[in-house]
Amino acid sequence: xxxxxxxxxxxxxxxxxxxxxxxxxxxxxxxxxxxxxxxxxxxxxxxxxxxxxxxxxxxxxxxxxxxxxxxxxxxxxxxxxxxxxxxxxxxxxxxxxxxxxxxxxxxxxxxxxxxxxxxxxxxxxxxxxxxxxxxxxxxxxxxxxxxxxxxxxxxxxxxxxxxxxxxxxxxxxxxxxxxxxxxxxxxxxxxxxxxxxxxxxxxxxxxxxxxxxxxxxxxxxxxxxxxxxxxxxxxxxxxxxxxxxxxxxxxxxxxxxxxxxxxxxxx
Ligand SMILES: CC(C)(COP(=O)(O)OP(=O)(O)OC[C@H]1O[C@@H](n2cnc3c(N)ncnc32)[C@H](O)[C@@H]1OP(=O)(O)O)[C@@H](O)C(=O)NCCC(=O)NCCS
Numbered sequence: 282x283x284x285x286x287x288x289x290x291x292x293x294x295x296x297x298x299x300x301x302x303x304x305x306x307x308x309x310x311x312x313x314x315x316x317x318x319x320x321x322x323x324x325x326x327x328x329x330x331x332x333x334x335x336x337x338x339x340x341x342x343x344x345x346x347x348x349x350x351x352x353x354x355x356x357x358x359x360x361x362x363x364x365x366x367x368x369x370x371x372x373x374x375x376x377x378x379x380x381x382x383x384x385x386x387x388x389x390x391x392x393x394x395x396x397x398x399x400x401x402x403x404x405x406x407x408x409x410x411x412x413x414x415x416x417x418x419x420x421x422x423x424x425x426x427x428x429x430x431x432x433x434x435x436x437x438x439x440x441x442x443x444x445x446x447x448x449x450x451x452x453x454x455x456x457x458x459x460x461x462x463x464x465x466x467x468x469x470x471x472x473x474x475x476x477x478x479x480x481x482x483x484x485x486x487x488x489x490x491x492x493x494x495x496x497x498x499x500x501x502x503x504x505x506x507x508x509x510x511x512x513x514x515x516x517x518x519x520x521x522x523x524x525x526x527x528x529x530x531x532x533x534x535x536x537x538x539x540x541x542x543x544x545x546x547x548x
Contacts, residue, residue: 289477289505295522295530304382307524311433312534314440315383316524317375319424326378327371336368349374352381354395375426376419380409383430388412406490416537418487423528437537439488441480442530447472453479459498473529477521478502480531485509488517488533507533 297305297314303321307314323332326349331338343349343358350358357377364370381394389397389411399407399417407417416431416438423444431438450472454463457479467474481502486492489509501508507517517535524530 289481289502289521290474292477292521292523292529295520295524297524302382304379305524311431311436312438312532313383313387313430313432314427314532315379315386315429316425316427317379317382318525319371319375322371322375322378326374330367330371335371336366338367340365340367340370350395352394353377354398357395357398372421372426376421376428379426379428380407380417380419383428384409384412387430387432388415402490404490404494405492406487416534418484420483420487425525425528427524427530429532431534435537436534437488437490438532438534439484439486440530440532441483441487442524442528443476443480443483445472445476445527445529450475457482457497459501462498462501462503465503476529477531480529481507481519481521481533484531484533485514485517488535489538 295307297307297316299305303318303325305316305318320332323330323335327341330341343361345355345358347358353361353374361370361374364373377399380399381397384397385392385394388409392411396411398410399419400410401407407419409415409417414434416436418429418438418440420427420440420442422442425442427440427442429438429440453475462478482497482500485500485507486495489495499510505519507514507519517533520532522530
């Protein structure tokens with residue numbers, strides 16, 4: 282297989298299908314995605330939160346008696362309570378719900394939701410103790426969280442969702458893009474064009490399991506392919522889509538790589 286050069290500026294069609302429980306699903310080949318939207322999550326699971334401008338509200342404290350206790354185990358409830366910002370609490374819960382729904386549907390329908398847990402490698406890459414050979418990736422941004430599984434156990438996965446923020450374009454360009462990437466951008470690059478490349482870059486950082494422990498400019502998105510430390514990475518499948526208005530999703534799959542187990546080290 283060779284690198285699939287994607288036309289970054291031509292988004293793939295990706296229309297998630299809604300399920301009765303409010304989640305949104307998409308699949309292609311061995312890839313399975315589940316999206317959880319905050320507009321559904323908040324009234325359904327956290328009705329005490331005022332949805333208008335909820336990101337400015339104080340954090341919540343969940344106890345085991347909260348209805349989410351049927352889905353989240355005590356350790357996960359503690360994790361929610363440790364976050365200092367309601368925004369982070371809500372997006373983390375949305376991500377965990379997406380993972381649990383995916384796993385219950387495609388991998389372990391025998392497990393109750395509270396027994397489906399996410400663990401992390403030392404540099405932050407998530408994995409499923411109940412299905413450690415299946416690649417998992419998680420992302421949250423704007424109004425959605427998304428979790429993905431790559432059911433082909435020979436393959437790894439990285440995905441990223443971003444809410445396009447025109448005011449963040451300059452910061453993204455200066456902190457995350459190499460000089461070569463900046464030069465390669467069209468003169469009138471739109472915020473969407475910048476965010477598509479940024480999304481692909483983050484998806485690759487997750488695919489290799491290093492996240493921000495890798496130097497951002499050593500991963501370059503050029504000519505619709507990924508270059509890592511100056512070399513084009515072969516055997517990747519790249520996809521960029523707009524599953525919801527204002528939100529861009531990038532998905533990268535490829536041969537499973539061994540996850541770097543070393544602690545944080547910036548190259
Ligand atoms: C992964 C990362 C690049 C994405 O950040 P982001 O855009 O802010 O957040 P997203 O919502 O898209 O992704 C968050 C998810 O990425 C996953 N993730 C974190 N580190 C990862 C890694 N090294 N490889 C793959 N996935 C990773 C986690 O599952 C996380 O979700 P969770 O906290 O609910 O489990 C970044 O958060 C990261 O590298 N974090 C870990 C390392 C770190 O904190 N470094 C600080 C500077 S050295």
